[in-house]
Amino acid sequence: VIVPMFGLFCERLSETVKRFGGEVIEVKAEWGLACNAEEIKAILDVEKDVKAVAVVYNETSTGVTLRSLPDIGKITRKKGILLIVDAVSVLLGDHLPVDDWGIDLCVAGSQKCFACPPGLAMVSVSEKAYEAAEKNKFRPFNHDFLLWRDFKARLETPFTPSIPLYYALDEALNMLMEEGLENRIRRHTICAETFYKTFENLGLEIVAKNEFRSNTVIVPYIPENINVDEFRRVLREKFKIAVAGGVGKLKGKVIRIGSMGVVSTYEVLATINGIIKTLKMFNYKPKNKLKKIVLEAKETLSQLKNFKF
Amino acid sequence: VIVPMFGLFCERLSETVKRFGGEVIEVKAEWGLACNAEEIKAILDVEKDVKAVAVVYNETSTGVTLRSLPDIGKITRKKGILLIVDAVSVLLGDHLPVDDWGIDLCVAGSQKCFACPPGLAMVSVSEKAYEAAEKNKFRPFNHDFLLWRDFKARLETPFTPSIPLYYALDEALNMLMEEGLENRIRRHTICAETFYKTFENLGLEIVAKNEFRSNTVIVPYIPENINVDEFRRVLREKFKIAVAGGVGKLKGKVIRIGSMGVVSTYEVLATINGIIKTLKMFNYKPKNKLKKIVLEAKETLSQLKNFKF
Known part of the structure; x- marks a missing residue:
């Protein structure tokens, strides 16, 4: 194999x-x-x-x-x-x-882009x-x-x-049919694009090279002088945003943002806002002006305006 | 092995x-x-x-x-x-x-005597x-x-x-602690005894020989002249009681009653009542008088009276 x-x-x-x-x-x-x-x-x-x-x-x-x-x-x-x-x-x-x-x-x-509880x-x-x-x-x-x-x-x-999970899946699939598969993929794509653009504007490097960038998991490097665990703790406690840390060779170097399932304008903006403010608390100087960064994020996300999700 | x-x-x-x-x-x-x-x-x-x-x-x-x-x-x-x-x-x-x-x-x-949804x-x-x-x-x-x-x-x-199932299990275990393990086993034993006594009084043979009788699954033979699938259908449609049919060599010869988890006086009496009435509809003549059968079932179950379950 x-x-x-x-x-x-x-x-x-x-x-x-x-x-x-x-x-x-x-x-x-x-x-x-x-x-x-x-x-x-x-x-x-x-x-x-x-x-x-x-x-x-x-x-x-x-x-x-x-x-x-x-x-x-x-x-x-x-x-x-x-x-x-x-x-x-x-x-x-x-x-x-x-x-x-x-x-x-x-x-x-079931627990990822199906937006359903885990277990199936x-x-x-x-x-x-x-x-x-x-x-x-x-x-x-x-x-x-x-x-x-x-x-x-x-x-x-x-x-x-697991009967309860089958009921949950049934409803998750109804929601998928209502949204439409192409719309769901487009929603994930736009949310991911917003994260990538924002991190580029902030001056944070992305682990995945351009042509390999994921639609659902966004993994930016955190500047070397910032302790990633501390960064994640502040983000979680102050801004109620939970992101994963790195694993293996990337441990202590990156954060991992799951952007899938129930994710849309609100979640993306809240996450970006939390990350920008947390970076600021760690005295990080963004590459571009914050106003420009947030404006561009909103502009990208505005493609989602017709989504009821 | x-x-x-x-x-x-x-x-x-x-x-x-x-x-x-x-x-x-x-x-x-x-x-x-x-x-x-x-x-x-x-x-x-x-x-x-x-x-x-x-x-x-x-x-x-x-x-x-x-x-x-x-x-x-x-x-x-x-x-x-x-x-x-x-x-x-x-x-x-x-x-x-x-x-x-x-x-x-x-x-x-999880779905049996834990009285929890299936899946764990x-x-x-x-x-x-x-x-x-x-x-x-x-x-x-x-x-x-x-x-x-x-x-x-x-x-x-x-x-x-599966997070939702873990929450369900947590509550199911709280309920177990409230009832107590010995009480739970005793409840199952008394419910099973009631079924066995009733089937003996009705004149139905039990598949399991006396010394092997299960506390949780009761399997009586259905008289040969009654179609088991028809019997189960009437029991389900008229009395809202679902029992399983036989499998393998016992297919078409027995019903299987799951008596576990959320089972107590009410469920046992309703099942017995449904079975007696369904047997009557199929012109079965019980070995003993119905009054005696029901009285003895209630007497056995009365040992459960202190159970809040």
């Missing part, structure tokens, strides 16, 4: 494959970047035994989205191998036409993935696609489902 | 072991019975490579409880092998002092089970006890938990 490596959740994916006895070919990229399709192709041209490419589409630890995913899908489809996608933190928040891109297995979580996993399975499962004798009972497919055919689940 | 086989969930347990590459020695019993500790011991005296005994404590398909469990625990402890218990449909509804009985791994579900699994792990896990290289990532132990030490979970 080929796994592009560009953050913590890529490491977890690689670990998961290994735990099931799989052999992993890791394609490493600097944190802030991700691999391109040519790198995958080059490996496939040499290694003849590859059964799948497994990728994290949106890496939560770095705010990097694997923009080469559609091109990777063309390659895996041509080679007849599986394409497995962890889309936990991004499905509905960015473009991901699962069938068009040739994705065989796509996994997402959504999994889409292609015919090719079902066929691979049929050939695989080793399928853990509770995660066996074939068992789920059998029960799905008679509108049942093989194990007791 | 030795697995006593006396119903559908025993079959699932055996299947689960096999799916993970384990070899199973099945100890078969007629449905309605279960094995005794001597049968396990006899196998252990011959087979030297057994690593665990895995049992279903309360078999939901037959209403049979494995009453030999404490004695099996003495044997596995003596032999230094693991005792694994599926207690999904019974924990808190019947006696199960996990440590006293030498149980290394005990699994239960409770797992207790002994030191011996942790040690076995440490020696086992093959531990699926999301169910890896050692990972859970590491995160538990800092009051975290390794993966996003």
Whole structure:
């Protein structure tokens, strides 16, 4: 299994494959970047035994989205191998036409862009993935696609489902239908753009290089002379804004802003306002005038004015 | 792994072991019975490579409880092998002092005697089970006890938990503390006794033999000339009482009454009332007079009068 490596959740994916006895070919990229399709192709041209490419589409630890995913899908489809996608933190928040891109297995979580409580996993399975499962004798009972497919055919689940969460998902999907998928993705895009523009105006560097920037997780560096934990504490206590810290190599260097699900003008402006004021308390001098920064943020967000959300 | 086989969930347990590459020695019993500790011991005296005994404590398909469990625990402890218990449909509804009985791994579900919504699994792990896990290289990532132990030490979970269900569990545990564990088990016992006495008085046979009768799942045979699906439909539509049908070999022969969690005088009497009236509609002639049957049911239940539940 080929796994592009560009953050913590890529490491977890690689670990998961290994735990099931799989052999992993890791394609490493600097944190802030991700691999391109040519790198995958080059490996496939040499290694003849590859059964799948497994990728994290949106890496939560770095705010990097694997923009080469559609091109990777063309390659895996041509080679007849599986394409497995962890889309936990991004499905509905960015473009991901699962069938068009040739994705065989796509996994997402209810608590992210679905704007639903946590506790459910959504999994889409292609015919090719079902066929691979049929050939695989080793399928853990509770995660066996074939068992789920059998029960799905008679509108049942093989194990007791979490009824309250199914009701919540039903309502979350109603809300999605009301908003429309394209509108939801556009909302996430505009909110993310507002954050990126603001951080650029403030003079804060973004971990993800331009072409890899995520629509749902924004990860800016915090100036070296500011203690990130202290920064997060002030932001939380004074402005009621909770952001995550860095993990792994980025620990103590960045904050991570989850901008997904129930996120719109109000949440983005409140977060930006809190961050600007907290930076000020730490004596940070923004690159541009605050008035210009806030005006540009509002201007970007104004594209959302027709959203009722 | 030795697995006593006396119903559908025993079959699932055996299947689960096999799916993970384990070899199973099945100890078969007629449905309605279960094995005794001597049968396990006899196998252990011959087979030297057994690593665990895995049992279903309360078999939901037959209403049979494995009453030999404490004695099996003495044997596995003596032999230094693991005792694994599926207690999904019974924990808190019947006696199960996990440590006293030498149980290394005990699994239960939130939706049964916890009287909580479905969606959470409770797992207790002994030191011996942790040690076995440490020696086992093959531990699926999301169910890896050692990972859970590491995160538990800092009051975290390794993966996003279902927050709404955790709140529900917190309240369900408050309710358990208010009622008291012994009172809760006694409540289940008295409700079950009422069902058993009533079915005997009606002249309906119980699948589980006397010494194996479950506290939480009551499975009576329905007279042969009555269509069980029709019986269940009338009970549901006329009396708003939902009971399960039989599975496997018992399909079309029995009903299964879940008597656990939120169950007390009201629910038991309403169910008994519905069953008696439905039997009458199917022209069934009870063994005893209805007046005597209802009086005896109320008398048994009257032991619950001090319960506020």
